[in-house]
Amino acid sequence: MLKSDRNECKSIQASLSAYIDKELAYWKKIRIQRHLKHCSGCKSQVKSIEHIDNTLRLIEPIKASENFINVVMSKTNTVNYHHKEKQVSKRIVRITSGIHNWVRSHLSVSNPVFMFSFIFGLFMMIGATLYSPQIEKLNLLSIFNVQSIENSQEKLISFEVITEKEPKRTLRTR
Amino acid sequence: MFVSDEDLMIECGKGDMSAFELLVRRYQDSIVSYIHITINDYHRAEDLAQETFLRVLKNAHRYKPTAAFKNWLYTIATNLSRNEIRNRVRRNTYFIEDMVKSEEDIYHSPIMTDVRNQPDLLLEKKEQQQIIKKALSQLPDNQRIALTLVTYQELSYDEVAEILECTVGAVKSLIHRARQNMKNQLIKVGIGGNVNVKI
Ligand SMILES: [Zn+2]
Numbered sequence: 001m002l003k004s005d006r007n008e009c010k011s012i013q014a015s016l017s018a019y020i021d022k023e024l025a026y027w028k029k030i031r032i033q034r035h036l037k038h039c040s041g042c043k044s045q046v047k048s049i050e051h052i053d054n055t056l057r058l059i060e061p062i063k064a065s066e067n068f069i070n071v072v073m074s075k076t077n078t079v080n081y082h083h084k085e086k087q088v089s090k091r092i093v094r095i096t097s098g099i100h101n102w103v104r105s106h107l108s109v110s111n112p113v114f115m116f117s118f119i120f121g122l123f124m125m126i127g128a129t130l131y132s133p134q135i136e137k138l139n140l141l142s143i144f145n146v147q148s149i150e151n152s153q154e155k156l157i158s159f160e161v162i163t164e165k166e167p168k169r170t171l172r173t174r
Numbered sequence: 175m176f177v178s179d180e181d182l183m184i185e186c187g188k189g190d191m192s193a194f195e196l197l198v199r200r201y202q203d204s205i206v207s208y209i210h211i212t213i214n215d216y217h218r219a220e221d222l223a224q225e226t227f228l229r230v231l232k233n234a235h236r237y238k239p240t241a242a243f244k245n246w247l248y249t250i251a252t253n254l255s256r257n258e259i260r261n262r263v264r265r266n267t268y269f270i271e272d273m274v275k276s277e278e279d280i281y282h283s284p285i286m287t288d289v290r291n292q293p294d295l296l297l298e299k300k301e302q303q304q305i306i307k308k309a310l311s312q313l314p315d316n317q318r319i320a321l322t323l324v325t326y327q328e329l330s331y332d333e334v335a336e337i338l339e340c341t342v343g344a345v346k347s348l349i350h351r352a353r354q355n356m357k358n359q360l361i362k363v364g365i366g367g368n369v370n371v372k373i
Contacts, residue, residue, distance in 0.1 A: 014350060015346075017346070017349045017350040018331070018346050018349070021324060021349065023346065048357060049353055052353050052356050052360065055360060055365065056310070056321070057326075058303060059307060061203065061204075061207040062207045062216065063203045063206070064223065068198075068206070068223070069195065069198055069199060069202065072198050072227050075224065076191065076194070076231055079231045
């Protein structure tokens with residue numbers, strides 16, 4: 001056998017499975033059919049693949065049991081609940097995306113009114129952040145910290161002192 | 175009037191349970207049979223087939239009619255089968271189908287009615303099926319799944335490629351290697367050359 005023939009057989013045999021499954025392009029199919037006419041080696045390969053397939057088909061397909069459908073349908077209740085839950089979350093997503101789309105279509109960067117209000121809002125937010133009382137001053141941890149309770153009482157006393165001074169000042173102005 | 179799987183699936187997504195029931199009836203046998211050959215355990219195959227359909231229902235609202243329903247269904251069944259095989263490997267119980275289970279299998283098969291009065295023939299056929307199943311179970315997972323989808327479910331290479339999320343070329347090579355391995359396995363168990371396929 002020539003080396004070119006052996007290479008030809010090798011490439012043909014790699015496609016024989018696809019040939020039997022009718023998965024080859026027309027021209028490839030014709031090429032294989034032509035080769036099989038004169039090559040007994042590849043022909044026996046085809047027989048061998050067909051034999052394997054016939055052997056595999058000896059395994060009979062199995063049917064689902066008679067109550068299969070009833071079991072599936074009885075289990076669907078749990079799935080339905082989940083489905084409704086998802087519908088609610090879907091609706092929320094739809095509403096937020098609606099708002100998002102409205103904002104995108106009605107407010108653009110080229111709109112001077114929008115730009116002015118946007119920059120104004122931005123400065124307001126920065127200002128509010130910089131001049132707002134700091135978190136530590138709020139004494140959020142006072143419940144767990146005795147010392148901080150004492151501190152807050154001190155501040156309360158000093159506040160009372162200020163309020164006592166207030167009427168004196170008003171008297172002086174009169 | 176015949177309603178396509180895809181149309182039924184859309185109705186199912188809207189909450190129509192009769193559409194879902196029709197889909198289950200259409201595919202219950204194919205899916206049980208497919209999972210059974212893939213994992214080689216009838217009872218687990220029924221459980222996993224039920225789980226497959228419940229997952230279909232669970233994700234019905236996400237289904238887009240651009241994808242063929244059948245491919246989507248087989249993808250779910252394939253993933254569940256793969257998980258089952260993986261868990262089994264972790265538990266070190268490889269494809270041990272005991273005789274009790276296989277005896278029950280045979281009663282679900284249509285041949286039972288054909289050869290009920292010929293016990294010898296039934297036993298011979300049953301033994302042969304067991305040998306073939308065992309040989310098939312020796313193939314690498316992807317090769318066995320691809321070969322099962324093509325041989326038993328009669329799907330095209332395109333469909334298998336979509337289910338296994340690979341190229342058609344990869345499916346072609348998987349099937350080619352699967353048949354070569356199957357040939358070697360059958361020779362090993364002694365039915366490589368002269369199995370009587372007419373039984
Ligand atoms: Zn040749």
